[in-house]
Amino acid sequence: MSTSALPYRPHNHDACVAQALADARAICQQRNARLTPTRERVLELIWQSHKPLGAYDVLAVLTEDGHNAAPPTVYRALDFLQQHGLVHRIASLNAFVGCTHAGKHHNGMFLICRSCGNVLELTAPNVAKAVSEAASAEGFQPEDVMIEIAGLCPACRAGAAHD
Amino acid sequence: MSTSALPYRPHNHDACVAQALADARAICQQRNARLTPTRERVLELIWQSHKPLGAYDVLAVLTEDGHNAAPPTVYRALDFLQQHGLVHRIASLNAFVGCTHAGKHHNGMFLICRSCGNVLELTAPNVAKAVSEAASAEGFQPEDVMIEIAGLCPACRAGAAHD
DNA sequence: TTGCAAATGTTATAATGTTGCAAATTCTTC
DNA sequence: GAAGAATTTGCAACATTATAACATTTGCAA
Numbered sequence: 385m386s387t388s389a390l391p392y393r394p395h396n397h398d399a400c401v402a403q404a405l406a407d408a409r410a411i412c413q414q415r416n417a418r419l420t421p422t423r424e425r426v427l428e429l430i431w432q433s434h435k436p437l438g439a440y441d442v443l444a445v446l447t448e449d450g451h452n453a454a455p456p457t458v459y460r461a462l463d464f465l466q467q468h469g470l471v472h473r474i475a476s477l478n479a480f481v482g483c484t485h486a487g488k489h490h491n492g493m494f495l496i497c498r499s500c501g502n503v504l505e506l507t508a509p510n511v512a513k514a515v516s517e518a519a520s521a522e523g524f525q526p527e528d529v530m531i532e533i534a535g536l537c538p539a540c541r542a543g544a545a546h547d
Numbered sequence: 548m549s550t551s552a553l554p555y556r557p558h559n560h561d562a563c564v565a566q567a568l569a570d571a572r573a574i575c576q577q578r579n580a581r582l583t584p585t586r587e588r589v590l591e592l593i594w595q596s597h598k599p600l601g602a603y604d605v606l607a608v609l610t611e612d613g614h615n616a617a618p619p620t621v622y623r624a625l626d627f628l629q630q631h632g633l634v635h636r637i638a639s640l641n642a643f644v645g646c647t648h649a650g651k652h653h654n655g656m657f658l659i660c661r662s663c664g665n666v667l668e669l670t671a672p673n674v675a676k677a678v679s680e681a682a683s684a685e686g687f688q689p690e691d692v693m694i695e696i697a698g699l700c701p702a703c704r705a706g707a708a709h710d
Numbered sequence: 711t712t713g714c715a716a717a718t719g720t721t722a723t724a725a726t727g728t729t730g731c732a733a734a735t736t737c738t739t740c
Numbered sequence: 741g742a743a744g745a746a747t748t749t750g751c752a753a754c755a756t757t758a759t760a761a762c763a764t765t766t767g768c769a770a
Contacts, residue, residue: 418767420717439757454720459758464717475638476693478726478757493678495687508681511674515656515696518671523701524658530639530695533678538686581736583748602726617751622727641726 401431404482408470411487417468425449426461427482430471435501436479474503476532481505493531499540564594567645571633574650580631585614589624590645593634598664599642637666639695644668654692662703 408427412419419427429445430437439458446453462480465471471480472492484505485492491512492505511531519526571590575582582590592608593600602621609616625643628634634643635655647668648655654675655668674694682689 418717422718452719455758456720456760457718460718475695493681495682495685495689497687498690504685504687506681506685508677510677511681514671514673514677515694518656518669518674519658519696519698522658522667522669523704524660524667524696525699525704526658526696527661527698528696530693530697531678532638532693533682533687533689533691534693535682535690536688541686541688581748585749615750618727619729619751620749623749 397432397434401428404431404486407486408468411468411470415468417464422446422451422453422457423461423464425451426458427465427470430465430480431482434481434503436474436477436481436496436503438477438479442480472505474532475530476534491529491531494533495537496532496534497537497540498534499536499543502537504537560595560597564591567594567649570649571631574631574633578631580627585609585616585620586624586627588612588614589621590628590633593628593643594645597644597666599637599640599644599659599666601640601642605643635668637695638693639697654694656694657696658700659695659697660700660703661697662699662706665700667700 405428409419426442429442439462443453443458470483470486472483473480474494481503485507490507493508493511495504515529568591572582589605592605606616606621633646633649635646636643637657644666653670656671656674658667678692
Protein backbone atom coordinates (compact mmCIF):
# COMPACT_ATOMS: atom_id res chain seq x y z
CA MET A 385 0.00 0.00 0.00
CA SER A 386 1.36 3.36 -0.97
CA THR A 387 0.83 6.12 1.52
CA SER A 388 2.83 9.04 0.21
CA ALA A 389 1.51 12.27 -1.22
CA LEU A 390 -1.94 11.79 0.16
CA PRO A 391 -4.61 14.38 -0.19
CA TYR A 392 -6.33 15.63 2.86
CA ARG A 393 -7.78 12.39 4.09
CA PRO A 394 -5.61 9.31 4.42
CA HIS A 395 -6.62 6.42 2.24
CA ASN A 396 -5.33 3.39 0.45
CA HIS A 397 -4.13 5.02 -2.66
CA ASP A 398 -3.68 1.90 -4.76
CA ALA A 399 -7.31 1.03 -4.17
CA CYS A 400 -8.22 4.60 -4.92
CA VAL A 401 -6.48 4.38 -8.28
CA ALA A 402 -8.00 0.99 -9.03
CA GLN A 403 -11.42 2.39 -8.31
CA ALA A 404 -10.84 5.36 -10.56
CA LEU A 405 -9.79 3.08 -13.39
CA ALA A 406 -12.78 0.83 -12.88
CA ASP A 407 -15.07 3.85 -12.94
CA ALA A 408 -13.40 5.12 -16.06
CA ARG A 409 -13.89 1.80 -17.82
CA ALA A 410 -17.55 1.79 -16.89
CA ILE A 411 -18.05 5.36 -18.04
CA CYS A 412 -16.33 4.77 -21.35
CA GLN A 413 -18.23 1.57 -22.03
CA GLN A 414 -21.49 3.33 -21.33
CA ARG A 415 -20.56 6.01 -23.83
CA ASN A 416 -19.03 3.76 -26.45
CA ALA A 417 -15.77 5.57 -25.95
CA ARG A 418 -12.63 3.52 -26.32
CA LEU A 419 -10.43 3.52 -23.30
CA THR A 420 -7.43 2.15 -25.17
CA PRO A 421 -4.34 0.84 -23.36
CA THR A 422 -2.45 4.09 -23.84
CA ARG A 423 -5.34 6.17 -22.59
CA GLU A 424 -5.85 3.91 -19.63
CA ARG A 425 -2.17 3.96 -18.78
CA VAL A 426 -2.11 7.76 -18.89
CA LEU A 427 -5.13 7.91 -16.64
CA GLU A 428 -3.47 5.50 -14.24
CA LEU A 429 -0.29 7.57 -14.13
CA ILE A 430 -2.21 10.71 -13.41
CA TRP A 431 -4.17 9.06 -10.67
CA GLN A 432 -1.12 7.51 -9.07
CA SER A 433 0.15 10.98 -8.41
CA HIS A 434 -2.10 13.10 -6.31
CA LYS A 435 0.02 15.99 -7.43
CA PRO A 436 -0.77 17.35 -10.86
CA LEU A 437 1.33 15.71 -13.52
CA GLY A 438 2.66 17.55 -16.55
CA ALA A 439 2.23 16.14 -20.02
CA TYR A 440 5.96 15.63 -20.32
CA ASP A 441 6.07 13.85 -16.98
CA VAL A 442 3.55 11.41 -18.36
CA LEU A 443 5.58 11.14 -21.53
CA ALA A 444 8.71 10.29 -19.56
CA VAL A 445 6.99 7.42 -17.78
CA LEU A 446 5.54 6.08 -21.00
CA THR A 447 9.04 6.11 -22.44
CA GLU A 448 10.31 4.20 -19.39
CA ASP A 449 7.51 1.73 -20.01
CA GLY A 450 9.12 1.04 -23.36
CA HIS A 451 6.30 2.78 -25.14
CA ASN A 452 7.55 4.61 -28.17
CA ALA A 453 5.69 7.78 -27.39
CA ALA A 454 5.90 11.35 -28.62
CA PRO A 455 4.17 14.47 -27.30
CA PRO A 456 1.07 14.02 -29.46
CA THR A 457 0.56 10.58 -27.96
CA VAL A 458 0.21 12.11 -24.54
CA TYR A 459 -1.74 15.18 -25.52
CA ARG A 460 -4.22 13.08 -27.46
CA ALA A 461 -4.76 10.78 -24.54
CA LEU A 462 -5.17 13.76 -22.25
CA ASP A 463 -7.66 15.38 -24.61
CA PHE A 464 -9.68 12.21 -24.64
CA LEU A 465 -9.63 11.91 -20.87
CA GLN A 466 -10.61 15.54 -20.46
CA GLN A 467 -13.44 15.25 -22.94
CA HIS A 468 -14.88 12.41 -20.95
CA GLY A 469 -14.43 14.18 -17.68
CA LEU A 470 -11.82 11.77 -16.37
CA VAL A 471 -9.07 14.29 -15.78
CA HIS A 472 -8.88 18.04 -15.29
CA ARG A 473 -6.25 20.40 -16.52
CA ILE A 474 -4.94 22.83 -13.95
CA ALA A 475 -4.20 25.89 -16.04
CA SER A 476 -2.09 27.62 -13.44
CA LEU A 477 0.26 24.64 -13.38
CA ASN A 478 0.05 23.35 -16.94
CA ALA A 479 -0.67 20.00 -15.41
CA PHE A 480 -3.35 17.39 -15.00
CA VAL A 481 -5.13 15.68 -12.11
CA GLY A 482 -7.57 12.82 -11.95
CA CYS A 483 -11.17 13.91 -11.67
CA THR A 484 -12.80 12.82 -8.47
CA HIS A 485 -16.29 13.29 -9.82
CA ALA A 486 -15.84 11.42 -13.06
CA GLY A 487 -18.75 11.11 -15.38
CA LYS A 488 -20.70 14.05 -14.13
CA HIS A 489 -20.42 17.24 -16.11
CA HIS A 490 -19.08 19.74 -13.70
CA ASN A 491 -16.53 22.43 -13.12
CA GLY A 492 -14.52 21.66 -10.09
CA MET A 493 -12.82 24.06 -7.80
CA PHE A 494 -9.24 23.22 -7.01
CA LEU A 495 -7.33 23.81 -3.82
CA ILE A 496 -3.67 23.73 -4.75
CA CYS A 497 -1.14 23.58 -1.94
CA ARG A 498 1.90 25.67 -2.80
CA SER A 499 3.96 23.76 -0.28
CA CYS A 500 3.32 20.07 -0.87
CA GLY A 501 1.80 20.42 -4.30
CA ASN A 502 -1.26 18.31 -3.58
CA VAL A 503 -4.52 19.31 -5.15
CA LEU A 504 -7.99 18.77 -3.81
CA GLU A 505 -10.97 18.96 -6.09
CA LEU A 506 -14.09 20.32 -4.55
CA THR A 507 -17.62 20.91 -5.71
CA ALA A 508 -18.94 23.91 -3.88
CA PRO A 509 -22.55 24.64 -4.79
CA ASN A 510 -22.44 28.02 -3.09
CA VAL A 511 -19.48 29.04 -5.17
CA ALA A 512 -21.09 27.82 -8.36
CA LYS A 513 -24.22 29.74 -7.49
CA ALA A 514 -22.39 32.96 -6.66
CA VAL A 515 -20.36 32.75 -9.84
CA SER A 516 -23.40 32.12 -11.93
CA GLU A 517 -25.23 35.05 -10.35
CA ALA A 518 -22.30 37.40 -10.81
CA ALA A 519 -22.02 36.44 -14.46
CA SER A 520 -25.75 36.79 -15.05
CA ALA A 521 -25.69 40.25 -13.52
CA GLU A 522 -23.41 41.24 -16.40
CA GLY A 523 -25.49 39.46 -18.97
CA PHE A 524 -22.73 36.94 -19.43
CA GLN A 525 -23.53 33.34 -20.24
CA PRO A 526 -20.97 31.12 -18.53
CA GLU A 527 -19.95 27.90 -20.19
CA ASP A 528 -16.74 26.87 -18.56
CA VAL A 529 -15.83 27.91 -15.06
CA MET A 530 -12.28 27.58 -13.82
CA ILE A 531 -11.52 28.11 -10.16
CA GLU A 532 -8.02 27.47 -8.93
CA ILE A 533 -6.97 28.47 -5.47
CA ALA A 534 -3.36 28.41 -4.41
CA GLY A 535 -2.54 28.39 -0.73
CA LEU A 536 -1.64 26.09 2.12
CA CYS A 537 -3.30 22.79 2.85
CA PRO A 538 -4.06 21.83 6.47
CA ALA A 539 -1.01 19.58 6.79
CA CYS A 540 1.38 22.22 5.49
CA ARG A 541 -0.20 24.91 7.63
CA ALA A 542 0.47 22.75 10.63
CA GLY A 543 4.02 22.14 9.46
CA ALA A 544 4.64 25.80 8.75
CA ALA A 545 3.44 26.70 12.25
CA HIS A 546 6.49 25.19 13.93
CA ASP A 547 9.17 25.87 11.38
CA MET B 548 -11.42 58.23 -30.48
CA SER B 549 -11.11 54.52 -30.85
CA THR B 550 -14.26 52.52 -30.48
CA SER B 551 -13.34 48.99 -31.45
CA ALA B 552 -13.16 45.97 -29.20
CA LEU B 553 -15.00 47.60 -26.39
CA PRO B 554 -15.88 45.78 -23.24
CA TYR B 555 -19.45 45.66 -22.14
CA ARG B 556 -20.07 49.36 -21.78
CA PRO B 557 -19.09 51.75 -24.53
CA HIS B 558 -16.48 54.28 -23.60
CA ASN B 559 -13.73 56.43 -24.95
CA HIS B 560 -10.98 53.93 -24.94
CA ASP B 561 -8.08 56.33 -25.45
CA ALA B 562 -9.17 58.22 -22.36
CA CYS B 563 -9.60 54.94 -20.57
CA VAL B 564 -6.00 54.00 -21.38
CA ALA B 565 -4.72 57.42 -20.43
CA GLN B 566 -6.48 57.17 -17.10
CA ALA B 567 -5.03 53.73 -16.46
CA LEU B 568 -1.54 55.04 -17.16
CA ALA B 569 -2.05 58.04 -14.93
CA ASP B 570 -3.28 55.79 -12.15
CA ALA B 571 -0.32 53.50 -12.64
CA ARG B 572 2.11 56.40 -12.38
CA ALA B 573 0.48 57.56 -9.18
CA ILE B 574 0.51 54.09 -7.68
CA CYS B 575 4.14 53.51 -8.54
CA GLN B 576 5.20 56.87 -7.22
CA GLN B 577 3.41 56.20 -3.99
CA ARG B 578 5.24 52.91 -3.65
CA ASN B 579 8.62 54.09 -4.83
CA ALA B 580 8.36 51.65 -7.69
CA ARG B 581 9.93 52.65 -10.95
CA LEU B 582 7.55 52.72 -13.87
CA THR B 583 10.29 52.87 -16.47
CA PRO B 584 9.56 53.65 -20.11
CA THR B 585 9.55 50.01 -21.12
CA ARG B 586 7.23 49.06 -18.30
CA GLU B 587 4.93 51.92 -19.05
CA ARG B 588 4.89 51.09 -22.74
CA VAL B 589 4.01 47.49 -22.00
CA LEU B 590 1.21 48.59 -19.71
CA GLU B 591 -0.06 50.92 -22.40
CA LEU B 592 -0.05 48.18 -25.02
CA ILE B 593 -1.96 45.86 -22.77
CA TRP B 594 -4.51 48.49 -21.97
CA GLN B 595 -4.97 49.49 -25.59
CA SER B 596 -6.23 46.02 -26.25
CA HIS B 597 -9.25 45.04 -24.24
CA LYS B 598 -8.53 41.54 -25.36
CA PRO B 599 -5.84 39.75 -23.46
CA LEU B 600 -2.45 40.19 -25.05
CA GLY B 601 0.18 37.48 -25.13
CA ALA B 602 3.74 38.19 -24.09
CA TYR B 603 4.93 37.63 -27.63
CA ASP B 604 2.28 39.97 -28.99
CA VAL B 605 3.70 42.65 -26.74
CA LEU B 606 7.18 41.73 -27.87
CA ALA B 607 6.19 42.10 -31.51
CA VAL B 608 4.93 45.63 -30.96
CA LEU B 609 8.02 46.62 -29.01
CA THR B 610 10.08 45.36 -31.91
CA GLU B 611 7.98 47.46 -34.32
CA ASP B 612 8.63 50.39 -32.02
CA GLY B 613 12.29 49.93 -32.79
CA HIS B 614 12.91 48.69 -29.29
CA ASN B 615 15.56 46.03 -29.28
CA ALA B 616 13.59 43.68 -27.09
CA ALA B 617 13.88 40.01 -26.24
CA PRO B 618 11.45 37.79 -24.35
CA PRO B 619 12.94 38.58 -20.94
CA THR B 620 12.32 42.26 -21.55
CA VAL B 621 8.63 41.61 -21.82
CA TYR B 622 8.35 39.02 -19.09
CA ARG B 623 10.21 41.22 -16.65
CA ALA B 624 7.97 44.15 -17.40
CA LEU B 625 4.94 41.93 -17.00
CA ASP B 626 6.22 40.58 -13.70
CA PHE B 627 6.67 44.08 -12.44
CA LEU B 628 3.21 45.12 -13.55
CA GLN B 629 1.65 42.06 -12.00
CA GLN B 630 3.46 42.55 -8.74
CA HIS B 631 2.07 46.02 -8.49
CA GLY B 632 -1.41 44.89 -9.41
CA LEU B 633 -1.45 46.76 -12.70
CA VAL B 634 -2.09 43.78 -14.94
CA HIS B 635 -3.50 40.31 -14.48
CA ARG B 636 -2.43 37.14 -16.16
CA ILE B 637 -5.22 35.04 -17.57
CA ALA B 638 -3.90 31.53 -17.11
CA SER B 639 -6.39 29.89 -19.40
CA LEU B 640 -5.18 32.09 -22.26
CA ASN B 641 -1.52 32.62 -21.41
CA ALA B 642 -2.22 36.29 -21.80
CA PHE B 643 -2.48 39.54 -19.91
CA VAL B 644 -5.09 42.21 -19.32
CA GLY B 645 -5.01 45.57 -17.66
CA CYS B 646 -6.28 45.54 -14.12
CA THR B 647 -9.37 47.65 -13.65
CA HIS B 648 -8.93 47.85 -9.90
CA ALA B 649 -5.30 48.82 -9.86
CA GLY B 650 -3.64 49.41 -6.58
CA LYS B 651 -5.99 47.38 -4.44
CA HIS B 652 -4.88 43.91 -3.55
CA HIS B 653 -7.53 41.69 -4.95
CA ASN B 654 -8.24 38.61 -6.95
CA GLY B 655 -10.50 39.45 -9.79
CA MET B 656 -12.93 37.22 -11.50
CA PHE B 657 -12.72 37.24 -15.26
CA LEU B 658 -15.50 36.84 -17.78
CA ILE B 659 -13.87 35.78 -21.03
CA CYS B 660 -15.97 35.83 -24.16
CA ARG B 661 -15.07 32.92 -26.37
CA SER B 662 -16.54 34.67 -29.36
CA CYS B 663 -15.16 38.21 -29.35
CA GLY B 664 -12.29 37.57 -26.95
CA ASN B 665 -13.04 40.50 -24.68
CA VAL B 666 -12.50 40.09 -21.00
CA LEU B 667 -14.33 41.77 -18.18
CA GLU B 668 -12.85 41.89 -14.74
CA LEU B 669 -15.28 41.72 -11.90
CA THR B 670 -15.05 41.85 -8.15
CA ALA B 671 -17.81 39.74 -6.76
CA PRO B 672 -17.89 39.79 -2.97
CA ASN B 673 -20.35 36.90 -2.82
CA VAL B 674 -18.04 34.77 -4.90
CA ALA B 675 -15.04 35.68 -2.80
CA LYS B 676 -16.98 34.86 0.34
CA ALA B 677 -18.24 31.51 -0.97
CA VAL B 678 -14.75 30.54 -2.11
CA SER B 679 -13.23 31.50 1.17
CA GLU B 680 -15.84 29.52 3.09
CA ALA B 681 -15.43 26.45 0.93
CA ALA B 682 -11.67 26.55 1.40
CA SER B 683 -11.95 27.07 5.13
CA ALA B 684 -14.28 24.11 5.42
CA GLU B 685 -11.36 21.99 4.19
CA GLY B 686 -8.89 23.68 6.47
CA PHE B 687 -7.26 25.25 3.45
CA GLN B 688 -5.71 28.70 3.68
CA PRO B 689 -6.25 30.48 0.36
CA GLU B 690 -3.63 32.93 -0.83
CA ASP B 691 -4.27 33.40 -4.48
CA VAL B 692 -7.67 32.88 -6.01
CA MET B 693 -8.02 32.56 -9.74
CA ILE B 694 -11.46 32.56 -11.30
CA GLU B 695 -11.78 32.52 -15.06
CA ILE B 696 -15.09 32.01 -16.75
CA ALA B 697 -15.34 31.36 -20.44
CA GLY B 698 -18.64 31.92 -22.16
CA LEU B 699 -20.55 34.43 -24.22
CA CYS B 700 -20.72 38.13 -23.51
CA PRO B 701 -24.01 39.98 -23.94
CA ALA B 702 -23.12 41.38 -27.35
CA CYS B 703 -22.10 38.00 -28.72
CA ARG B 704 -25.15 36.31 -27.25
CA ALA B 705 -27.29 38.78 -29.11
CA GLY B 706 -25.31 38.19 -32.27
CA ALA B 707 -25.48 34.44 -31.93
CA ALA B 708 -29.25 34.62 -31.47
CA HIS B 709 -29.84 35.49 -35.13
CA ASP B 710 -27.11 33.52 -36.83
C1' DT C 711 -12.82 -8.69 -47.33
C1' DT C 712 -13.40 -4.58 -48.30
C1' DG C 713 -14.06 -0.17 -46.88
C1' DC C 714 -14.53 3.39 -43.41
C1' DA C 715 -13.64 5.73 -39.22
C1' DA C 716 -10.98 6.09 -35.27
C1' DA C 717 -6.65 5.83 -33.20
C1' DT C 718 -1.70 5.93 -33.34
C1' DG C 719 3.11 6.76 -35.10
C1' DT C 720 6.39 10.08 -36.70
C1' DT C 721 8.68 14.24 -37.77
C1' DA C 722 8.94 18.71 -37.42
C1' DT C 723 7.84 23.04 -35.56
C1' DA C 724 5.27 26.61 -32.99
C1' DA C 725 4.29 29.03 -28.80
C1' DT C 726 5.38 30.19 -24.20
C1' DG C 727 8.59 31.04 -20.61
C1' DT C 728 13.34 30.93 -18.06
C1' DT C 729 18.43 31.19 -16.77
C1' DG C 730 22.66 33.38 -16.39
C1' DC C 731 25.72 36.81 -16.94
C1' DA C 732 27.42 41.29 -18.48
C1' DA C 733 26.53 46.17 -19.27
C1' DA C 734 24.13 50.23 -18.22
C1' DT C 735 21.41 53.03 -15.41
C1' DT C 736 19.64 54.93 -11.20
C1' DC C 737 19.83 55.66 -6.35
C1' DT C 738 22.32 56.52 -2.02
C1' DT C 739 25.71 58.23 0.83
C1' DC C 740 29.43 60.61 1.79
C1' DG D 741 29.76 65.69 -7.33
C1' DA D 742 32.02 60.96 -6.97
C1' DA D 743 32.18 56.20 -5.22
C1' DG D 744 29.78 52.37 -4.39
C1' DA D 745 25.44 49.67 -4.09
C1' DA D 746 21.26 48.24 -6.04
C1' DT D 747 18.15 48.01 -9.70
C1' DT D 748 17.19 47.62 -14.39
C1' DT D 749 18.25 46.29 -19.00
C1' DG D 750 20.61 43.78 -23.02
C1' DC D 751 21.62 39.64 -24.80
C1' DA D 752 22.31 34.78 -25.92
C1' DA D 753 21.09 30.55 -25.13
C1' DC D 754 17.92 27.26 -23.65
C1' DA D 755 13.80 24.90 -21.35
C1' DT D 756 9.09 23.76 -21.34
C1' DT D 757 4.59 23.20 -23.20
C1' DA D 758 1.76 22.34 -27.13
C1' DT D 759 0.35 21.68 -32.05
C1' DA D 760 0.44 20.70 -37.26
C1' DA D 761 0.61 17.67 -40.93
C1' DC D 762 0.68 13.43 -42.91
C1' DA D 763 1.45 8.44 -43.04
C1' DT D 764 0.18 4.07 -40.94
C1' DT D 765 -2.32 0.91 -38.34
C1' DT D 766 -6.22 -0.86 -35.99
C1' DG D 767 -11.06 -1.96 -34.96
C1' DC D 768 -15.44 -2.42 -36.65
C1' DA D 769 -19.23 -3.00 -39.88
C1' DA D 770 -21.43 -3.80 -44.30
